[in-house]
Amino acid sequence: MSHGNLATQKARYRSRCTGTGHQESLAHLQTAPGQEGQDPVPFGGRDQARLEAAVFGRLGGTSDYCAHPAGVARLHPEAGHLTVGIDPRLGPDHSLSRHSLQVLLPTQYTGPEQEGAAEPGGITGLRVLGIDERGLGLGLAGTDARLTLAGPSARKWRVALAEHRTDCRTDDLRPLWDAPELTPFEAAYLARDTTRLKDQDDVAWVASGLLRRIALFHTVTTPYCVRYWQHGLGWKFELVYEHGVPVQHDDLLAHLTHPRWGLALKASRERCACKPCDCDGGAERNCWFSLDAGPGRHGEVGIHFRRSAVGRDLTRTYGRLVAAGAAPEWLGRALPAHHRRLAA
Secondary structure: OOOOOHHHHHHHHHHHHHOOOHHHHHHHHHHOOOOOOOOOOOOOOHHHHHHHHHHHHHOOOOOOOOOOHHHEEEEEEEOOEEEEEEOOEEOOOEEHHHHHHHHHOOEEEOOOOOOOOOOOEOOOOEEEEEEEOOEEEEEEOOOOOEEEEEOOOHHHHHHHHHHHHHHHHHOOEEEOOOOOOOOHHHHHHHHOOHHHHHHHHHOHHHHHHHHOOOOHHHHOOOOOEEEEEEEOOEEEEEEEEOOOOOOOHHHHHHHHOOOOOOOOOEEEEEEEOOOOOOOOOOOOEEEEEEEEOOOOOOOOEEEEEEEOOOOOOOHHHHHHHHHOOOOHHHHHHHOHHHHHHHOO
């Protein structure tokens, strides 16, 4: 990351974090107003971080195989806005845009009493601001936080939103995403546990920073599967590799914790089973690392790097990734043995 002048270094870092091309990243850094002196992946502010952390948590880090980590193909991060370009599919069978509407947009259950009915579905306070050629515009009620889900055309977003609204009526769910302000139902929910919500807000910068750098799990290292989930006030990741594929965990951690442009976290090695040979008979190997915000601060991230044992049959996994739209070039790097055999 140290080669080239500062502008080239910043463009390279942005490109790897966002999945956009180097030239596009360089052009943005050179021409966007106020970019001079800013970080290549800027921090969005407290409210923006709240919105992005909530979206990151609900996009589905454990849902299914996608063509890109969390189904995010590319990003365009700005100080007060984030554009998230999503994959068309969630695994081989589901639309990622439909899934996004189901897990993100807030609803109120109005049917017969059942467990969990007192909590809103989706993200409390999330609002649909509009649909245009850029994508589905989202915001948090009462704030200037903004996020655009891109990928599908405006027509496809309108159809998907109409279908989701119909599904809500069928499932006794009242849509809340059109209300200009917090509904009384949402406000009452938020008032029930202000301490927990404040703690979540205080660490939202971690999930926001991870979302703004999610492409690193695809560009710097090549696991065929990336899973993540919330763990207390932190996050856990599991990255799974085909046997023989370089894990490159040091490179990934160096990008995530870059001293100038990365997250304010320090990486430490808990256990590492990397070996330069197959002297263990090609057994599965596991490495664990933790990223910590420092004494007195929350915001831990744990990453488990798991390399499959030699000979493990990933034919079904390969097929699911192909069906999800994974690029052949990437499949050739992430699953080289299976790609050579199955793509012939």
